[in-house]
Amino acid sequence: MERVTMADVANKANVSKSTVSQYINNRFEYMSLETKKRIECAIDELNYQPNIIARSLKQKKTYTIGVIVANILHTFSTQVIRAIEDECQLKNVNVIVCNADDQPSKERKYIETLRAKQVDGLIIFPTGGNLDLYKKLEKSGYPLVFVDRSVENTDITSVLLDNEKASFLAVDHLVKKGYRNIAFLTTSIEMNITPRIERMNGFKKALQKHNLPLLEQFCAGEQIHKMQEKIHFMFSQDEVPDAIICGNDLTLLEVLKFCRKKSLIIPTDIALVSIDEVSFSEIYNPPITVVTQPSYEIGTYAAKQLLKKADDHEKTEETIIRFEPQLVERSST
Amino acid sequence: MERVTMADVANKANVSKSTVSQYINNRFEYMSLETKKRIECAIDELNYQPNIIARSLKQKKTYTIGVIVANILHTFSTQVIRAIEDECQLKNVNVIVCNADDQPSKERKYIETLRAKQVDGLIIFPTGGNLDLYKKLEKSGYPLVFVDRSVENTDITSVLLDNEKASFLAVDHLVKKGYRNIAFLTTSIEMNITPRIERMNGFKKALQKHNLPLLEQFCAGEQIHKMQEKIHFMFSQDEVPDAIICGNDLTLLEVLKFCRKKSLIIPTDIALVSIDEVSFSEIYNPPITVVTQPSYEIGTYAAKQLLKKADDHEKTEETIIRFEPQLVERSST
C-alpha cells in the first residue's frame, strides 16, 4: 500500500513539507536548483504520489464530475457519455457515471452521494421526478447541466435536440417518398419526458402541415414490454400503416423484432425511419434510414458548459441550447 | 454551495462534533433519545450533508473503485462494466470508468491518477504494456483484478473466458453443419492479447481435431482499418472460405460490411459465427449464430473479488478463473 507521504519526502530531501508542496505544484520561482533536484530524487526514490484526497479537502475541489443518466440503454446516452469523458480527459478531470434506470428515487440517491463526495459538478439526464432537488441545487449555485431533457420551471442550462424538427425531417422525407399512412411510436410518455413529447408533437404538426389526417392508433407511446402488443394492434386495424417513425432506438429494436416475427419486408411492406442512430443501421438488411442527433457535440458542449461553471462559478446566459438533427437516408424508406 | 459543516450542526444542536459524528455513523447505543432528536432536527434544518472527502482522508477509504478498460468499443466491455456497476451499487461504492483506448501510456496514466485519488481498488482489462506497474501494484498488496486478459509472470487474480473452448464450440458446430473451408479472423494480435491468441490457438487445435487442413490465409489477425483488405484477399484466392469465425464483435461488424458490399448471402455464400454477442444478433437478417461469454457473471465475479480484497486485504487463492462460453445457434450457419 501507498504509505509514503509528503513528510517522508521532506525528511529524505532535508527540506520542509511546504517546500515539497511548492515543488509538487510547480512553483519553482524561488527554489534553488539544488533543492529542486534533491526533492526530485527523494520523490522517485520513495516513489511518492501526492494524495489527491487530502488536496481536495483543502482546495475544495475534487477534479471529478458526476454524470447521472436516466437510462443508459439508449445508444444516445452512451455516445454522450463518451463525449463527456473525452472532454473531461483533456482537462484532467475524472467522471463518475451513474445510471438512474428511469427511477427518480435512484436519481435522488445518486445526486446526494455524488454531492457528498464533493464532485465539482453534475451533468444530469433528468428523470424529471426530483424537481425540489433540482431547484435546491440551482439555488445553491451548484454547477449543473441538463442533457436530453429539460425540466419546467427551472433555469438550469439544458442541452437538447431540436426534437420537433427531428420529426419534421422524418415526416417530410416519408411524404416525399410517397408514404401516406405514417405512424409514430415511442416508449412511454407517462413521465412527460421531453424528447418523447416533443417528437410526438412534432409528428402531429408535421402531419398537419402536409394535410394528412392523424389517426389515433397511429400515434402512441408505450412501455417497452407492452410494445409488441401495441404494434400488433396497429396492424390489426382496417387502416394499416405503410411507414413507422420510431421515436428512439429502443423502439426501433421492437419494431424490427415485430417485422421479423411477421416476415414483413422493409420497405415494401413497411417503411422505417428511426430517430436516433443505432450501431447496426449501416449493415442491417436493409440499411436503416435515420434521423441522427449530433450526440458527440451535445456531450462535448454539455461538458464544456459544466466545466466552465465549475471554474468561474458564473452563470451562463443561455439556458436552453438546441442542436440540429439530421436525416440520413438509407434503404428502409 | 454546501457550506454547512459538522461543527455547525454541533452548535445548533448544542452538542460536540463527536456526538454528531456518532449520530452520522449510526452509533446510537449510548445516545439519549433527546440528543438524538436534537441532532436530527439540526441536520435537516441546516440541510447538512457529511463531507465524504474528509471522512475518506481519515479512514483511508474512498468507497470508490476504478475500472480501466482496454477498449470500451467492445460490447463485452460495456456489459462487464454494467455488471461491475450493479454489484458495486449494492455495496454503496462508486465506480470510475476509464478507457485506455488500447494505449499502454493512457493506461499507465489512469492507474496513476486513480491511485492518487485513493480509489480502494482497480479492475483492469490490461493492455499488457505496463508489466512493471502491474508488478509494483501486486507487490504493494494493492487490490487488483484483471478481466478478459491475463498477464504473464504475475499472480494477479484474472477473470477470463475459456477462450480455446469458445473456438472449439464454433468449429464443432460448423463442421457438424457440413462446412469444411473454415476461416478465422480477428483484430490485431501484435500485442499478444490473451483472448485473441487463445481463440486463434483454439481454432487451430479444433481444425486438427477434425483433421481439417490449416490454410495460412484462412487464419488471420488484422487491424480494424486494414480488415476489409484482408477479407478481400481471403476471397480472392483459389480456395475460398465457406464459413468465417469472427474472433470478436468488431470483426463481425467488418465481415458484415464486406458481405453487404459484395452482396454475399448468409449463410448460402458464407456462414458466420461470432465469438461475442452483439446487440443486433437476434434481429439481423439472418439472425447471427454466436458464441457468448457470460459477461454479466464475469463482471459480477470480478467486482466481488475486488471488493473482498479491498475489505480484508487477504489474497485470494485462485489466480485464474475461467468462465464457460456457450453456443447460441441462429440462422447464419
Place this chain on the structure above:
DNA sequence: CTGTTAGCGCCTTCAC
C-alpha cells in the same frame, strides 16, 4: 452518555 484531543495529508500565508 458526551466532550476533549489529536491527527489524516496537504496547502497557504507569513515570517525569517
Place this chain on the structure above:
DNA sequence: GTGAAGGCGCTAACAG
C-alpha cells in the same frame, strides 16, 4: 529561498 504554523471536515480513542 525556505520553514513554521494553522486549518480543511471528519473520526477515534480516551476521559469524564
